[in-house]
Amino acid sequence: MIFSNPCCDDLKAALTGGEDNVLKLLDGEGSPLVLVSHSVWGQAAGKPAKGRVMAPVYFCPFCGKRLQTREGVKRLAERGVKAMAEMRRDLK
Numbered sequence: 001m002i003f004s005n006p007c008c009d010d011l012k013a014a015l016t017g018g019e020d021n022v023l024k025l026l027d028g029e030g031s032p033l034v035l036v037s038h039s040v041w042g043q044a045a046g047k048p049a050k051g052r053v054m055a056p057v058y059f060c061p062f063c064g065k066r067l068q069t070r071e072g073v074k075r076l077a078e079r080g081v082k083a084m085a086e087m088r089r090d091l092k
């Protein structure tokens, strides 16, 4: 199971609002929902940036509904390992 539609207004707002893209679809529609950790605070504080960290989101952080399964994300990742590796490199 891979994320398809926002389950609640809060998640919808988190996906469509703001400019920091903390929650985003890894590669557009049909790709896993991931949480992206930026280093904006570290940069502002003059600390060395650690880069970005991305982790799949399995449950809605707002209402707790299951959005994806580990198996679904893993299956997709195995299929697109190369493409995802390239994307990760681009994000750094």
Ligand SMILES: [Zn+2]
Binding pocket: 006, 007, 008, 011, 060, 061, 062, 063, 064, 065
């Ligand atoms: Zn929700």
